[in-house]
Amino acid sequence: MKIxxxxxxxxxxxxxxxxxxxxxxxxxxxxxxxxxxxxNDLCIRDLGYFSLEDFEEIEQRGAFYVS
Structure with missing residues (x-):
């Protein structure tokens, strides 16, 4: 099970x-x-969620990420 x-x-x-x-x-x-x-959201994700495409989308939306 994953949550x-x-x-x-x-x-x-x-x-x-x-x-x-x-x-x-x-x-x-x-x-x-x-x-x-x-x-201006900050998305904090572990490496299981690593996706360059997602990071590009987050950046295009004017938000930030840490992976």
């Missing part, structure tokens, strides 16, 4: 919680969530 969590650090709000089979690829989830990034 994917998107958390807003400033407000303490959970933005997205998803439970999926343990065999699912983290990168696919990261790509789906990259489309929800807003200007």
């Amino acid at each position: 994917q969590l998107e958390y807003e650090l400033k407000t303490g709000e959970f933005l997205q919680v998803d439970v999926s089979p343990g065999k699912n690829n983290d990168g696919l989830y990261g790509s789906k969530r990259a489309k929800t990034v807003e200007m």
Whole structure:
């Protein structure tokens, strides 16, 4: 089982919680969530979500990332 969590650090709000089979690829989830990034957001992801395409999309949206 995998639990994917998107958390807003400033407000303490959970933005997205998803439970999926343990065999699912983290990168696919990261790509789906990259489309929800807003200007000036900071996305912090571990290397399981590494995707140059996602980072380009995040940058185009005026946001930032740490991987």
